[in-house]
Amino acid sequence: MPAVSMTVNGRPVSGEVEGRTMLVDFLREQLGLTGTHVGCDTTQCGACLVHVNGLAMKSCTMLALQCEGAVVTTIEGLAPPGTPLHPMQAAFREHHALQCGYCTSGMVMMALDIVRRCREPDEATIREQLKGNICRCTGYHNIVKAIAAGAAAMAAQHR
Amino acid sequence: MRDFVYYHPASLDEARQLAMQQGAMLLAGGQTLLRDMKLGRHSPTSLIDVTGIVPKQIEFLDGAVWIGAGATHAEVAHSPVLQQHLPVLAALVDHIGDPAVRNRGTLGGALAANERDGDYPAACLALGATVHTTGRKVAAAEFFVGEGRTVLEPGEIITAATFPISTRAAYVKFLNPAARYAMVGVFAACTADGTPHIAVTGARTQGAFRWQEAEMALSAGFVAERLRGIRLLLENLVEDLFADAPYRAHLAEVFARKAVALASGPAPGVMVLSHGSRAGTLFELT
Numbered sequence: 001m002p003a004v005s006m007t008v009n010g011r012p013v014s015g016e017v018e019g020r021t022m023l024v025d026f027l028r029e030q031l032g033l034t035g036t037h038v039g040c041d042t043t044q045c046g047a048c049l050v051h052v053n054g055l056a057m058k059s060c061t062m063l064a065l066q067c068e069g070a071v072v073t074t075i076e077g078l079a080p081p082g083t084p085l086h087p088m089q090a091a092f093r094e095h096h097a098l099q100c101g102y103c104t105s106g107m108v109m110m111a112l113d114i115v116r117r118c119r120e121p122d123e124a125t126i127r128e129q130l131k132g133n134i135c136r137c138t139g140y141h142n143i144v145k146a147i148a149a150g151a152a153a154m155a156a157q158h159r
Numbered sequence: 160m161r162d163f164v165y166y167h168p169a170s171l172d173e174a175r176q177l178a179m180q181q182g183a184m185l186l187a188g189g190q191t192l193l194r195d196m197k198l199g200r201h202s203p204t205s206l207i208d209v210t211g212i213v214p215k216q217i218e219f220l221d222g223a224v225w226i227g228a229g230a231t232h233a234e235v236a237h238s239p240v241l242q243q244h245l246p247v248l249a250a251l252v253d254h255i256g257d258p259a260v261r262n263r264g265t266l267g268g269a270l271a272a273n274e275r276d277g278d279y280p281a282a283c284l285a286l287g288a289t290v291h292t293t294g295r296k297v298a299a300a301e302f303f304v305g306e307g308r309t310v311l312e313p314g315e316i317i318t319a320a321t322f323p324i325s326t327r328a329a330y331v332k333f334l335n336p337a338a339r340y341a342m343v344g345v346f347a348a349c350t351a352d353g354t355p356h357i358a359v360t361g362a363r364t365q366g367a368f369r370w371q372e373a374e375m376a377l378s379a380g381f382v383a384e385r386l387r388g389i390r391l392l393l394e395n396l397v398e399d400l401f402a403d404a405p406y407r408a409h410l411a412e413v414f415a416r417k418a419v420a421l422a423s424g425p426a427p428g429v430m431v432l433s434h435g436s437r438a439g440t441l442f443e444l445t
Contacts, residue, residue: 019165132257
């Protein structure tokens with residue numbers, strides 16, 4: 001089987017994969033990083049969202065082999081065990097921005113991509129930008145509040 | 160999904176050779192192809208990844224915008240060249256899929272996929288784009304030949320597309336309530352020599368097309384009112400649980416008028432409508 005190497009959450013990793021192995025399956029099954037989820041498996045729901053070379057991407061719709069040499073960040077990479085939560089994670093907890101939690105890691109990773117591009121987005125922008133992240137519990141209201149609060153907390157950190 | 164052999168060649172020549180093999184398919188951002196492979200619509204024996212070997216720069220050349228096939232939707236949407244010379248296209252691309260899909264999907268991939276409800280094919284047809292491949296240049300009007308199909312030959316790779324500048328151009332689309340793709344989208348443009356172009360996506364089973372009856376109605380003047388009563392024939396219109404054929408025909412007529420009016424107004428741009436929207440969300444261009 002072909003080999004692939006990449007950096008995941010700051011750690012160099014490699015493995016043998018099939019051509020058809022998706023990035024999400026490599027992360028979950030070979031690296032044990034099960035914080036990234038598979039929801040729809042067809043690029044619609046965003047549960048599988050991770051950052052590849054700094055950009056939000058749906059890991060159910062990229063081959064692991066396409067990530068050769070890439071820098072990947074998953075939800076586990078935001079706050080290593082024993083350290084405080086990332087401000088966006090803390091905002092999700094503070095605002096109870098989850099019900100079942102299945103979409104949450106994808107929501108947080110998307111939230112960080114929104115902050116990267118929009119700094120401190122207003123509510124309408126957040127809702128528009130969440131087009132590709134689906135919460136089956138329909139808990140959007142608190143998710144939107146959390147992202148606004150998380151963005152403000154991140155901006156305050158940089159001041 | 161059936162397994163396949165993945166290749167990431169170092170040059171276009173090598174990619175062309177590999178792609179001519181039986182069962183090979185080209186892979187760009189994969190946002191359509193990988194999904195379609197999961198759904199069993201394609202079962203290639205090899206995938207030839209052209210990421211990094213097709214151009215991706217965006218330039219203004221000889222009165223047209225030149226976009227490398229490898230440019231992602233996010234790169235096109237935020238390109239200063241497009242913002243300056245063809246902002247309507249940047250705005251259209253900024254509403255393809257969702258932000259994560261736009262970080263990955265590319266111009267070349269979208270043209271090759273020619274999805275039935277694709278936004279790019281409508282823009283190419285209305286703006287009179289030319290598709291550049293490793294072997295030739297093809298007018299958009301000849302390039303798209305039905306849903307999921309183009310004139311690309313085995314081993315032929317899209318390298319770029321050029322878009323002539325239309326100063327009067329606008330796109331109006333109505334989002335599918337679930338997946339948010341264009342249930343119907345109409346792109347109206349008035350070319351530099353005054354020729355009206357109306358392209359429709361999402362409405363006909365064979366994919367985006369130029370609406371000749373609407374264009375004829377506008378030949379005496381690019382005025383929205385001239386389109387009143389111009390209706391698509393119901394045969395070959397898409398029917399699904401979200402919209403039957405008469406509803407899609409109605410949307411196409413209304414959106415064609417909206418798009419012409421928007422293109423002729425002070426702030427041409429892109430209008431995205433969905434269930435429950437009142438005046439619609441107008442993304443104005445500066």
